Structure formats: C-alpha cells, structure tokens
Amino acid sequence: MNQRENFFAMIEGKKPEFIPNSMEVYKSCIAGTCITDSPLMGGVDSFGVNWVATKEGAMPEPNKFLFDEIADWKEHVHFADLDSLGIEAAAAKEMEDFNQNNRNELVVNVFSACGLFERMAAFMGFENALCSLVEDPDSCREFFEALADYRIACHNRFIDAYQPDVLTYFDDLATANGLFMSPKVYREVIKPSHQRIVEAVTSRGVIFSQHTCGKCEEIVGDYVEMGARIWHSAQSMNDLEGIQEKYNDRLIIEGGWDSSGPASYIGASTEDLIEEAKRCANVYGQKGNFILMPTLLNENGNSLFVGDPRLEPMLKAFNEINKL
Amino acid sequence: MSKINEVKELVETGKSKKVGAAVQEAIDVGNKPADILQAMVDSMSVVGDKFSSGEIFVPEMLIAAKAMSKGVDVLRPLMAGDNSASLGTCVIGTVAGDLHDIGKNLVSMMIESAGFTMVDLGVDVPAENFVKAAKENDNVTLIACSGLLTTTMPALKEAVETIKASGLSGCKVIVGGAPVTPEFAAEIGADGYAADAGSAAVKAKELVK
Structure with a gap:
C-alpha cells in the first residue's frame, strides 16, 4: 500500500500495513486559511486583527483587542467578501506542482486555522472570551452562529479549490491540565455551531479532522458524535490508549508525541527523538488507528516550518519499525 | 446571612x-x-x-x-496606607522568547487575589528586567516567571539564575508553565513551582510567610 491506500484502509476500518506519520501521509495546504483566518507570517487579517510571527507560528498580538464585551461584536466584526480575497488563486499556486500522480499517492489535507473559540479570543483576548462564555452565553451563541456561517462559506471555497480528502479544523479549547471551559459550557455555547461546521464539511464527502491541543479528552466523544474521524495533535496528557480502545475504528488518533517531554527539549538528541517515535509506535500504533505527529520545536522555531536535521533520521528509524 | x-x-x-x-x-x-x-x-x-x-x-x-x-x-x-494584610509585591512575567500570556495572566490574578500587589512585566521579558523591576518597586517578596514552550525552558533557567546572581535578598522565585516540572524548577534553582493558577496562589503565600 502507498500512503494514500494505507490511510484509507484506516478510515475504512481495515487493517493498514503500516503506522503512518503526518509528515509523509499528507499534502498539507495552508494558503487558503492564511488568507481567511490567520496570516502565517504575521500581519493584519481580514478582520483587522494583527498577528505577530513567533517561533512556533503566528498569534494575535497580545493585549490588542477589537472589543471587550461580546455583546458589542456586531459593531466590530465585519466578515470579508470571500470573492475579494483571492482564495482560488492562492490554492492554485499552492497546488501547481501537485499532479494526479501525487493525488494517487498522498492525502490532500486542507488546514482551517483559528476556529470558533480561538477567533473569539483573537478578537477580545482569552480572559474576556472565557468570561463571556459564562456571563453572556446568549451573545456568544449569536456570535458563534454568525462565525460558523463564515467558516462554512470558507470551507466550501477550500473544498472547491483544493478538492481535499481531509479538512483539519483548528480550535484549541484546553490547557495541559484540562479544558478551558467546562464540558457543559462547551456543549451549550460552542458545540451547536461547531456541529454545523463539522456537518457542512462531511456533507461534501470530506473527512473532518479536529485539532485540539492539550487535555481535552472530556469532549473527544463529542467530536466523534459530530462526525470527526481524526483527532489531531492528540497529546499524551490525555488517556490516548483508553480513547483508542473506546472509539476503535471510529476515530484516528493523530499525535502521540510528548511535546512537553525530554524529546522536545532544546538539545534533545536524534536518539531521544527515535526513542519517542518508537514509544508512540509501540504504545499507540498497534491498533491501526494512529498517525504519528512529531511536534518538534527547536532553537529556530517549529520544525514543520523551519526544518530540523533530526527529523529525517528519526522518520527513517520510525519507518523501519512501523509495519503492522 | x-x-x-x-x-x-x-x-x-x-x-x-x-x-x-x-x-x-x-x-x-x-x-x-x-x-x-x-x-x-x-x-x-x-x-x-x-x-x-x-x-x-x-x-x-x-x-x-x-x-x-x-x-x-x-x-x-x-485602606490607603494600611499594608497589614499585604503579602508584598510580586513581579511577574513570561520569559524571553515566549509571547504566551494566558497562563501568566491567570496566575497573576490568583496571586493578586491572595494578597499581593502585582507588577506585571508582560511577555517576552529579558532576565535582567525581572531584577530591574524587583529593585525599582517597593517590598518585592516574590518574582514569578512563566514559560509555555519547551524552547523557552532555557530562558526560564536564565531568568532564575540572573535573579539569584543579582544579590536581591528577601525575595523568592516561583516558576511555572506547561513543560515545567517540580524537578526542573528545583534543578534551575527556583524556590517554588506550581502546576496551575490555584496552586500558584497557595505556593506564593507559603513562600513569603
């Protein structure tokens, strides 16, 4: 099996031949979301939020908010005319060297950054956003509904432009210790709009991958129930083995890497990385519903963007022990 | 009631x-x-x-x-001029190279609620600025350094070392952040470590009493 065939064997609940890794299984596409959601290299986005480039990616400029009260969102939030953003041209450029043969080999994965909660926090800061969820849930729900309409329109554009197999939707809802908000608040305030976003993607025949960092295991079941087939960046502070056992062929765990552990420290050796990759393969990889995602930061930034000489030997070693 | x-x-x-x-x-x-x-x-x-x-x-x-x-x-x-309930001043910041402020802000709020006066240096704070702020403000009893990334753990170490080498007396150093462990905190010479904002307030009080 090639990468694509192996991936779809996992999706169809069949036995894959090997444990894939996210660096080799996907053609990841980011140009669309850099226009509609968050500029990767920093700058002002289509909503007027300024993003600053950091070593691990762009983030909203700290302490610069468009508004403080969610009840005021309509005065400050203006959705861009998607016809004017150049999404299709950017997608065409990103895919210009990706031909049909490549499509037969790899899985096309379109990223959609800055989901419902992250966008709210980008507008008004995390503290204000989190307080709003419990102090003014009605305004939050109204805001999320409008934002979901925008995201669905963006996703439809991405799907038309890229013809992807997977859409990975990013929304960080947790710290390393647990969810930012209670599961009840998530379910009552965010989930209804989140659900519409998931269903709009899956109704187009595209696999929905949910990205949430941190310890979010309490709502992974909600993701599965809504139709997500992949949970991305599934980090090791969650009970990954229990989740794999529980959801079996309904959910692929993409992650596993201990991003706070020694293999992610500055100065970790290639051998340390190989050991961590082997640990992931042994602990999570044997059930046929796991994709390794090495989250590696180095002195220059996120290795996904800046590269890292340790990755190649690590992947080589991983690919020698990843057969199932 | x-x-x-x-x-x-x-x-x-x-x-x-x-x-x-x-x-x-x-x-x-x-x-x-x-x-x-x-x-x-x-x-x-x-x-x-x-x-x-x-x-x-x-x-x-x-x-x-x-x-x-x-x-x-x-x-x-x-209560102007009445400092009887005060636990002193706490200088807080996210260390150099790290722009994350959520954890730091939560810890700041909880430490303030415990009875400290806060001096928040913000994010991306060079090690020497913690020392400068501790010298410029009255009755600094605590310095709190935060870091979210594994890549900024060396900056946490540098911050603690710089504070300890500065000759500041009567002030303790507490560290925290996702990749920080009690072992790492001890290894770099911090006086205290907390896993979350709630326990940071408890530890802060413990350190200055």
Missing part, C-alpha cells in the same frame, strides 16, 4: 456587578475593611482549590477574580 458572608459568596460565584454594593453594605454595618478584604481573600482561596481539583474551570475562576477586584475597588480608599 451576615453581610461579610454575602460578600464571600458573591466573590466565590463571580457576581461582579453585585459585589461593590455588598462590600459597601458590609462597611456600613460596621465591618472593618481589613476583615472584608480577608473574607474575599479566603473566598479566592476556596476558588483556587476548586480550580486545582477540577471542580470549576478557568471562566469561573476568572469571574471570581473579577468580582474580588470590584470589591477591592470599594475598599481601596479606606
């Missing part, structure tokens, strides 16, 4: 719009401002414990801290 208990309950449940009036009523019926302040500090201690145990989440902790702040606004003019 006594007025002071009403204040406590309003802080614990984050009713920031009602706390100011309740504090004023507690004063009007003869409660001492210092006792009302202590009641609110006690409430926040309960909130911190509930957060650390997973009983409540960040929003509930935030609105409680916001409610306490509203109550303190009413007390402040009455």
Whole structure:
C-alpha cells in the first residue's frame, strides 16, 4: 500500500500495513486559511486583527483587542467578501506542482486555522472570551452562529479549490491540565455551531479532522458524535490508549508525541527523538488507528516550518519499525 | 446571612456587578475593611482549590477574580496606607522568547487575589528586567516567571539564575508553565513551582510567610 491506500484502509476500518506519520501521509495546504483566518507570517487579517510571527507560528498580538464585551461584536466584526480575497488563486499556486500522480499517492489535507473559540479570543483576548462564555452565553451563541456561517462559506471555497480528502479544523479549547471551559459550557455555547461546521464539511464527502491541543479528552466523544474521524495533535496528557480502545475504528488518533517531554527539549538528541517515535509506535500504533505527529520545536522555531536535521533520521528509524 | 458572608459568596460565584454594593453594605454595618478584604481573600482561596481539583474551570475562576477586584475597588480608599494584610509585591512575567500570556495572566490574578500587589512585566521579558523591576518597586517578596514552550525552558533557567546572581535578598522565585516540572524548577534553582493558577496562589503565600 502507498500512503494514500494505507490511510484509507484506516478510515475504512481495515487493517493498514503500516503506522503512518503526518509528515509523509499528507499534502498539507495552508494558503487558503492564511488568507481567511490567520496570516502565517504575521500581519493584519481580514478582520483587522494583527498577528505577530513567533517561533512556533503566528498569534494575535497580545493585549490588542477589537472589543471587550461580546455583546458589542456586531459593531466590530465585519466578515470579508470571500470573492475579494483571492482564495482560488492562492490554492492554485499552492497546488501547481501537485499532479494526479501525487493525488494517487498522498492525502490532500486542507488546514482551517483559528476556529470558533480561538477567533473569539483573537478578537477580545482569552480572559474576556472565557468570561463571556459564562456571563453572556446568549451573545456568544449569536456570535458563534454568525462565525460558523463564515467558516462554512470558507470551507466550501477550500473544498472547491483544493478538492481535499481531509479538512483539519483548528480550535484549541484546553490547557495541559484540562479544558478551558467546562464540558457543559462547551456543549451549550460552542458545540451547536461547531456541529454545523463539522456537518457542512462531511456533507461534501470530506473527512473532518479536529485539532485540539492539550487535555481535552472530556469532549473527544463529542467530536466523534459530530462526525470527526481524526483527532489531531492528540497529546499524551490525555488517556490516548483508553480513547483508542473506546472509539476503535471510529476515530484516528493523530499525535502521540510528548511535546512537553525530554524529546522536545532544546538539545534533545536524534536518539531521544527515535526513542519517542518508537514509544508512540509501540504504545499507540498497534491498533491501526494512529498517525504519528512529531511536534518538534527547536532553537529556530517549529520544525514543520523551519526544518530540523533530526527529523529525517528519526522518520527513517520510525519507518523501519512501523509495519503492522 | 451576615453581610461579610454575602460578600464571600458573591466573590466565590463571580457576581461582579453585585459585589461593590455588598462590600459597601458590609462597611456600613460596621465591618472593618481589613476583615472584608480577608473574607474575599479566603473566598479566592476556596476558588483556587476548586480550580486545582477540577471542580470549576478557568471562566469561573476568572469571574471570581473579577468580582474580588470590584470589591477591592470599594475598599481601596479606606485602606490607603494600611499594608497589614499585604503579602508584598510580586513581579511577574513570561520569559524571553515566549509571547504566551494566558497562563501568566491567570496566575497573576490568583496571586493578586491572595494578597499581593502585582507588577506585571508582560511577555517576552529579558532576565535582567525581572531584577530591574524587583529593585525599582517597593517590598518585592516574590518574582514569578512563566514559560509555555519547551524552547523557552532555557530562558526560564536564565531568568532564575540572573535573579539569584543579582544579590536581591528577601525575595523568592516561583516558576511555572506547561513543560515545567517540580524537578526542573528545583534543578534551575527556583524556590517554588506550581502546576496551575490555584496552586500558584497557595505556593506564593507559603513562600513569603
């Protein structure tokens, strides 16, 4: 099996031949979301939020908010005319060297950054956003509904432009210790709009991958129930083995890497990385519903963007022990 | 319910719009401002414990801290010059190379609620700026350094080493952040470590008493 065939064997609940890794299984596409959601290299986005480039990616400029009260969102939030953003041209450029043969080999994965909660926090800061969820849930729900309409329109554009197999939707809802908000608040305030976003993607025949960092295991079941087939960046502070056992062929765990552990420290050796990759393969990889995602930061930034000489030997070693 | 208990309950449940009036009523019926302040500090201690145990989440902790702040606004003019309840000044910041402020802000709110005066240096703070702020401000008893990324763990180490080498006396250093462990905190010479905002407030009080 090639990468694509192996991936779809996992999706169809069949036995894959090997444990894939996210660096080799996907053609990841980011140009669309850099226009509609968050500029990767920093700058002002289509909503007027300024993003600053950091070593691990762009983030909203700290302490610069468009508004403080969610009840005021309509005065400050203006959705861009998607016809004017150049999404299709950017997608065409990103895919210009990706031909049909490549499509037969790899899985096309379109990223959609800055989901419902992250966008709210980008507008008004995390503290204000989190307080709003419990102090003014009605305004939050109204805001999320409008934002979901925008995201669905963006996703439809991405799907038309890229013809992807997977859409990975990013929304960080947790710290390393647990969810930012209670599961009840998530379910009552965010989930209804989140659900519409998931269903709009899956109704187009595209696999929905949910990205949430941190310890979010309490709502992974909600993701599965809504139709997500992949949970991305599934980090090791969650009970990954229990989740794999529980959801079996309904959910692929993409992650596993201990991003706070020694293999992610500055100065970790290639051998340390190989050991961590082997640990992931042994602990999570044997059930046929796991994709390794090495989250590696180095002195220059996120290795996904800046590269890292340790990755190649690590992947080589991983690919020698990843057969199932 | 006594007025002071009403204040406590309003802080614990984050009713920031009602706390100011309740504090004023507690004063009007003869409660001492210092006792009302202590009641609110006690409430926040309960909130911190509930957060650390997973009983409540960040929003509930935030609105409680916001409610306490509203109550303190009413007390402040009455307590000018009265530092009897103060635990001193805490200088806080996210270390150099790291722009993450959520954890640092939460810790800042909880440490303030425990009775410290906060000097928040923001994010991406060079090691020497912690020392400078500690020297420039009165009665600094605690310096709190935060870092979210594994890549900024060396900056945490540098911050602690710089503070310790500066000759500052009478001030303790506490560190925290996602990749930080108690072992790492001890290894770099920090006086204390906390895993979350609730336990940071507890540890902060412990360190300066």
